[in-house]
Structure formats: structure tokens, C-alpha cells
Amino acid sequence: xxxxxxxxxxxxxxxxxxxxxxxxxxxxxxxxxxxxxxxxxxxxxxxxxxxxxxxxxxxxxxxxxxxxxxxxxxxxxxxxxxxxxxxxxxxxxxxxxxxxxxxxxxxxxxxxxxxxxxxxxxxxxxxxxxxxxxxxxxxxxxxxxxxxxxxxxxxxxxxxxxxxxxxxxxxxxxxxxxxxxxxxxxxxxxxxxxxxxxxxxxxxxxxxxxxxxxxxxxxxxxxxxxxxxxxxxxxxxxxxxxxxxxxxxxxxxxxxxxxxxxxxxxxxxxxxxxxx
Amino acid sequence: xxxxxxxxxxxxxxxxxxxxxxxxxxxxxxxxxxxxxxxxxxxxxxxxxxxxxxxxxxxxxxxxxxxxxxxxxxxxxxxxxxxxxxxxxxxxxxxxxxxxxxxxxxxxxxxxxxxxxxxxxxxxxxxxxxxxxxxxxxxxxxxxxxxxxxxxxxxxxxxxxxxxxxxxxxxxxxxxxxxxxxxxxxxxxxxxxxxxxxxxxxxxxxxxxxxxxxxxxxxxxxx
Numbered sequence: 148x149x150x151x152x153x154x155x156x157x158x159x160x161x162x163x164x165x166x167x168x169x170x171x172x173x174x175x176x177x178x179x180x181x182x183x184x185x186x187x188x189x190x191x192x193x194x195x196x197x198x199x200x201x202x203x204x205x206x207x208x209x210x211x212x213x214x215x216x217x218x219x220x221x222x223x224x225x226x227x228x229x230x231x232x233x234x235x236x237x238x239x240x241x242x243x244x245x246x247x248x249x250x251x252x253x254x255x256x257x258x259x260x261x262x263x264x265x266x267x268x269x270x271x272x273x274x275x276x277x278x279x280x281x282x283x284x285x286x287x288x289x290x291x292x293x294x295x296x297x298x299x300x301x302x303x304x305x306x307x308x309x310x311x312x313x314x315x316x317x318x319x320x321x322x323x324x325x326x327x328x329x330x331x332x333x334x335x336x337x338x339x340x341x342x343x344x345x346x347x348x349x350x351x352x353x354x355x356x357x358x359x360x361x362x363x364x365x366x367x368x369x370x371x372x373x374x375x376x377x378x379x380x381x382x383x384x385x386x387x388x389x390x391x392x393x394x395x396x397x398x399x400x401x402x403x404x405x406x407x408x409x410x411x412x413x414x415x416x417x418x419x420x421x422x423x
Numbered sequence: 424x425x426x427x428x429x430x431x432x433x434x435x436x437x438x439x440x441x442x443x444x445x446x447x448x449x450x451x452x453x454x455x456x457x458x459x460x461x462x463x464x465x466x467x468x469x470x471x472x473x474x475x476x477x478x479x480x481x482x483x484x485x486x487x488x489x490x491x492x493x494x495x496x497x498x499x500x501x502x503x504x505x506x507x508x509x510x511x512x513x514x515x516x517x518x519x520x521x522x523x524x525x526x527x528x529x530x531x532x533x534x535x536x537x538x539x540x541x542x543x544x545x546x547x548x549x550x551x552x553x554x555x556x557x558x559x560x561x562x563x564x565x566x567x568x569x570x571x572x573x574x575x576x577x578x579x580x581x582x583x584x585x586x587x588x589x590x591x592x593x594x595x596x597x598x599x600x601x602x603x604x605x606x607x608x609x610x611x612x613x614x615x616x617x618x619x620x621x622x623x624x625x626x627x628x629x630x631x632x633x634x635x636x637x638x639x640x641x642x643x644x645x646x
Binding site for chain 2: 152
């Protein structure tokens, strides 16, 4: 919502690779996990299930471009598929609006769709403009979510492979798995900035990365806005940030001007100039 | 459970849609939730039906945003509680002293300790507090606060009122248009019918009550 550029890039990538994706009509917030899930489980689950039911009506699976949306919808779907009593309770509420959910939707993060359903090789073949930059990755906490505690690096590793095929050089900085601090901004801004974001930025800069590649718009807000907010504490960082879909779009040959990268708080113009 | 069920059926009939629900938590114990505006009607109906009706007391619970009033009675060997909840913005309770004179002191105690205005009480003056007690300090009154911490309030307000926690600002809408996208994605708030459905869902799951959302003002009842 706050980053139309991620939506634009995703649509361009889907177009290039022939993936048919439609916006979910009349959907609502997934809902936002930090506040709503703590308040009322059934209310939160009903909101998620309404979204799942809309996708089911369309006969579609659900792709998310955001880790938070992914986790909320994935967990709702998982719980409903494993708890028939809860499913019945939520469906009893939804039936009043002539909706119900039967558990036929698969919820996937976009990195899974690209890696598993499209395939690295197929994507690699379409790369026409390798990105000659050094990037640090921000997986985002919720990308580690797996159904029952299996390999929590499954999706982060997919993100690594996707980044590599864009031509970008991966720069490991050791704090990839540390939270960016977005959720704790609700509670304590200074703590969040100084104890979550700042250590990451320091390491990323020391590692010599030109940019941060992210898979979550919430992390993007934290990285971009957080760098601005850190100035009042005497820390001056201007590390550009791009979503994995923007990086892919660039490598697939989408002209930078068509991606409206100026929508970023720290426009990654420097990265584009490096390619010229 | 004969008498318990009989009381419930009778009150249901008397109060019609103002009877909200009832519970029999154990033998000889009945709790009936009613709309606050029919409290006196409910007490009057009990008096007319049960000649052995005995008033026990009134309990007041301060829930932060609302007051819950529990009027306890005895019908033969069964204890009956009438539960009514009023928003604290209202800050009143209708007196039942003309129907039940024994309620006189407890209503004054509620007024003293919680600062609730008792409407129609014949002798409203401090009972427990000293005569010079300041009007704005009530020993058992909690501050007007809901469950949400301040940082979470804008998120809950935006979610409930618009179905979206990150409303699309005019600037973003303009930028989206410049980029050839619709002004907003097809969120529920772009479709009147879908937004109504979403709001009904919130009401149905009582999320609005839980967070203290004011539908008229489209914001939380507390800042």
C-alpha cells in the first residue's frame, strides 16, 4: 500500500514470466498481526478467512508480497485446515455474508512462487540486464515461518538464489536474521532504532554493500524511515533499499523509469547510475 | 432448574428484545443481561411476579470504558442478578429506590465511590465520603482507558474504520495514478457493500466493543 513501486515491479515481473496474477477484489487487511491477533483470536481469524474465502471463490491460490501478510494468512489457513471446530466457528460467522472457506487455497510468499512454481532456471534465462551491485539481504523474520518447524532457512535460501540470478553479488554481514525492529517501533522507537536497525546498518556498511534487498514492505519502511529517524540520534546512513521484485524487474530488463523507484524514501538512483 | 428457567422465560417475555441473554452458572443462580434502559422495567416486573422478591445489593464494576451494574435479588432460594452495562461517557444509573427502598444506601455508595450520577434518587448526598470530599476524586473510579496501549490505537482505528491499517494517502493515490495504477488497490474500503460487510464482521465478532470503537465518530472512545 505504501510502496506502489513494489506492486508495479511485481506486475512487470509477472508479465515478463507469464504468471497470471489478479488483485483480490474487496479484500481487507490480512489483518495486521501485532495488534489484531493479540486482541481477539476469532475476530482476527474471521478477517483472514474472509480474504481466503474471496481467493477460493476466484479459484486462485494466494501470493503475498509481504512477510507479515504471508505469516498471518498462512497461519490462519494452516490452523483452519487442522482445526475443524475453529473452521466451523469462523464459517458460521462468514455465512451471514454468503461466504465460507473450504481450505482449498494455498498461501505462498512471492519468493516461493518464483522459486518453486516458475523455477530458478527459467527465471535465469530471462535475465537480460545483470545487476552489477553488491547487496546485503534482509529476509525479514516472518519469511522463516514454516508449517511445523522444518527448515526455517528454506525461503530465505530461495531469496538468496533469486538475488544471485539477478547478477547482484551477495554480501553476508552476519546479522541477516536479526529483526529490523519494525514491530517494536509500536512500543519503543528509540530502542527499536538503536538496538535493532542500527546494528544491522553498521554491519551492512562495514561489509561494503551498495544496497539492501528486502522481501517485506514493513522491513522496507523500517529501513528507509529508520535511517531518517536515526539522524536525530547522530547516525547518518543513506543505504538504498529495494524489494526483491524490484531487483528482479531491473534484471529482467524493465527500464528503471517504469518502476517509479522515486517512490522510495531513499530513492535508489545511485544504484541505477552504477549500472549505466 | 425449574425456578431458574421459569425466571428466564418470564423476563424474556417481559423485556422482549431488551433481554440480551441469560445464564444459569449453577443451581439456584441466574444471571440475566439486559439493556440498561429497561432496568426499572425489569425490577418492576420482578416485583409484580414474585411476592417473595428480596433485594440483596448492587455491585458496580469499572471496566475502564464502561460501568457494569449488577443488581442482585433473591427469589425464594434462588439468587438472580440483572446485569446491565453503560458507557462511562453516560455516567448515570437510574435509581430504583422508589421501587425498592432498600437500594437507597447502596446507590449512594456507588455515587460516592465511582462518581456515577444516580438519576431520581430522593436523597443524593455523600454517604461514605466526608462532606468536603472533592467531586473529581472518586476512590474506586478507574481512568477512562481501553485495553490498547497508545502506540496500537491508530492501527486498530484504521483497521476497523477502513479495513486497512495503512490508509492510502492523497499523495500515494496521486503517485499511483502517475504510474498508471488505479488510485487505490481494490480494498474493501473502495466498495461500499464490501466495507459494510467488513464492518458487520467486526461487530459480529465484538472486536469493536473489545477495543472501545465509536462507530459514529469512527475512532476509539479513548485517546
